[in-house]
Amino acid sequence: xxxxxxxxxxxxxxxxxxxxxxxxxxxxxxxxxxxxxxxxxxxxxxxxxxxxxxxxxxxxxxxxxxxxxxxxxxxxxxxxxxxxxxxxxxxxxxxxxxxxxxxxxxxxxxxxxxxxxxxxxxxxxxxxxxxxxxxxxxxxxxxxxxxxxxxxxxxxxxxxxxxxxxxxxxxxxxxxxxxxxxxxxxxxxxxxxxxxxxxxxxxxxxxxxxxxxxxxxxxxxxxxxxxxxxxxxxxxxxxxxxxxxxxxxxxxxxxxxxxxxxxxxxxxxxxxxxxxxxxxxxxxxxxxxxxxxxxxxxxxxxxxxxxxxxxxxxxxxxxxxxxxxxxxxxxxxxxxxxxxxxxxxxxxxxxxxxxxxxxxxxxxxxxxxxxxxxxxxxxxxxxxxxxxxxxxxxxxxxxxxxxxxxxxxxxxxxxxxxxxxxxxxxxxxxxxxxxxxxxxxxxxxxxxxxxxxxxxxxxxxxxxxxxxxxxxxxxxxxxxxxxxxxxxxxxxxxxxxxxxxxxxxxxxxx
Numbered sequence: 001x002x003x004x005x006x007x008x009x010x011x012x013x014x015x016x017x018x019x020x021x022x023x024x025x026x027x028x029x030x031x032x033x034x035x036x037x038x039x040x041x042x043x044x045x046x047x048x049x050x051x052x053x054x055x056x057x058x059x060x061x062x063x064x065x066x067x068x069x070x071x072x073x074x075x076x077x078x079x080x081x082x083x084x085x086x087x088x089x090x091x092x093x094x095x096x097x098x099x100x101x102x103x104x105x106x107x108x109x110x111x112x113x114x115x116x117x118x119x120x121x122x123x124x125x126x127x128x129x130x131x132x133x134x135x136x137x138x139x140x141x142x143x144x145x146x147x148x149x150x151x152x153x154x155x156x157x158x159x160x161x162x163x164x165x166x167x168x169x170x171x172x173x174x175x176x177x178x179x180x181x182x183x184x185x186x187x188x189x190x191x192x193x194x195x196x197x198x199x200x201x202x203x204x205x206x207x208x209x210x211x212x213x214x215x216x217x218x219x220x221x222x223x224x225x226x227x228x229x230x231x232x233x234x235x236x237x238x239x240x241x242x243x244x245x246x247x248x249x250x251x252x253x254x255x256x257x258x259x260x261x262x263x264x265x266x267x268x269x270x271x272x273x274x275x276x277x278x279x280x281x282x283x284x285x286x287x288x289x290x291x292x293x294x295x296x297x298x299x300x301x302x303x304x305x306x307x308x309x310x311x312x313x314x315x316x317x318x319x320x321x322x323x324x325x326x327x328x329x330x331x332x333x334x335x336x337x338x339x340x341x342x343x344x345x346x347x348x349x350x351x352x353x354x355x356x357x358x359x360x361x362x363x364x365x366x367x368x369x370x371x372x373x374x375x376x377x378x379x380x381x382x383x384x385x386x387x388x389x390x391x392x393x394x395x396x397x398x399x400x401x402x403x404x405x406x407x408x409x410x411x412x413x414x415x416x417x418x419x420x421x422x423x424x425x426x427x428x429x430x431x432x433x434x435x436x437x438x439x440x441x442x443x444x445x446x447x448x449x450x451x452x453x454x455x456x457x458x459x460x461x462x463x464x465x466x467x468x469x470x471x472x473x474x475x476x477x478x479x480x481x482x483x484x485x486x487x488x489x490x491x492x493x494x495x496x497x498x499x500x501x502x503x504x505x506x507x508x509x510x
Contacts, residue, residue, distance in 0.1 A: 006142020173205035195444025236444035415446030
């Protein structure tokens with residue numbers, strides 16, 4: 001279990017207090033039943049050992065066939081969806097076939113009356129508790145969350161009019177409100193006016209649902225606006241950062257290596273050895289330390305970390321005595337685990353560098369020159385096409401990288417002509433992928449024709465030390481720094497609610 005005060009810890013603490021402590025009885029073991037969403041949620045923030053300490057003897061999938069355990073009570077932590085509620089009813093629909101002694105039901109989000117009424121079909125007095133705990137997002141990392149709306153991108157931006165965009169918006173807004181509730185915040189909601197209306201529409205829904213939530217929540221009746229702010233932006237606000245190759249470790253690993261479900265497969269001692277799997281998550285302290293550092297720094301850091309581990313191992317192998325041998329044996333699993341982590345990260349870094357020394361190094365130089373409009377020496381790039389053309393004609397580059405380079409050129413130029421776009425597609429020999437370029441118009445980015453849309457002004461970072469191939473700074477960093485200093489233009493970033501004094505420079509913004 002993570003010990004920091006990040007989002008994962010906060011979610012686990014809420015589950016522990018609002019579910020496990022809520023139905024706790026000294027010396028009593030219970031079964032925990034989960035559906036697809038709550039399984040993923042719980043897996044993201046705790047381990048089986050944490051649950052055992054809380055009196056949970058077994059964790060089961062509510063959708064699978066299960067043996068009855070009539071002498072144990074069951075905790076149902078489920079989503080408020082028909083399929084999950086139907087399985088609860090099935091477990092308690094007749095007196096003779098009740099699967100458990102009693103049920104404590106906790107919904108991850110607000111449960112509609114229609115589903116709530118279905119529970120009346122359960123045997124009387126079997127349901128001891130029925131509550132909504134309001135956690136309908138995933139804590140991906142200590143400072144990163146994901147929403148449970150898998151097709152959101154398609155539903156929000158598809159030109160297909162039959163797609164239910166409103167339902168997706170409602171779901172996203174509701175889940176964001178459960179995030180705010182979990183953090184015990186009632187933030188001021190702000191949105192970016194351009195390039196589309198999505199940010200404004202979502203901000204409106206979030207504000208409406210926040211007002212509703214804090215009026216009905218027992219603990220925080222009419223909770224005042226807190227000092228925090230929630231900024232909502234449309235994906236098209238900074239297209240450049242989405243196509244550039246980023247050289248900080250985590251971003252580079254996920255971009256250039258085949259990582260699936262946060263798992264990296266590698267062979268620690270060359271091609272003859274057995275393939276191993278390494279999970280990239282916050283249970284790995286080394287990963288947490290180095291993931292946001294530049295690859296050049298990471299390559300220096302990992303050998304130092306290996307050295308630290310090796311020296312602690314040598315210390316253990318000093319004078320051999322029964323007590324020192326005993327201590328060494330106790331440390332062995334930890335040392336073995338640490339050495340395994342070093343092998344994992346060295347493998348990751350080496351694989352990244354292999355890609356970098358291939359075509360990526362030259363490609364990164366072109367990308368940075370195009371994005372910033374100047375080269376590493378500060379000389380202005382006069383013709384963007386001249387910089388782009390060698391990339392398109394390079395036979396060693398795959399189509400994916402060429403598409404990214406063309407998109408970057410289009411974004412920098414603020415759109416292009418149809419004739420020029422056709423020529424670029426022809427040069428790169430990506431005729432079958434033309435739609436990948438054209439479809440950016442659906443997220444409000446100018447593709448064809450050229451646009452006179454004003455580009456955002458940037459903070460001056462010319463004096464900041466940086467690596468030559470990482471000179472670009474994503475726009476979000478400017479926005480956050482401006483907001484902390486209360487410099488965000490309220491015409492461009494309107495509030496959706498009355499603005500407390502705390503946001504006008506009299507206090508720091510969270």
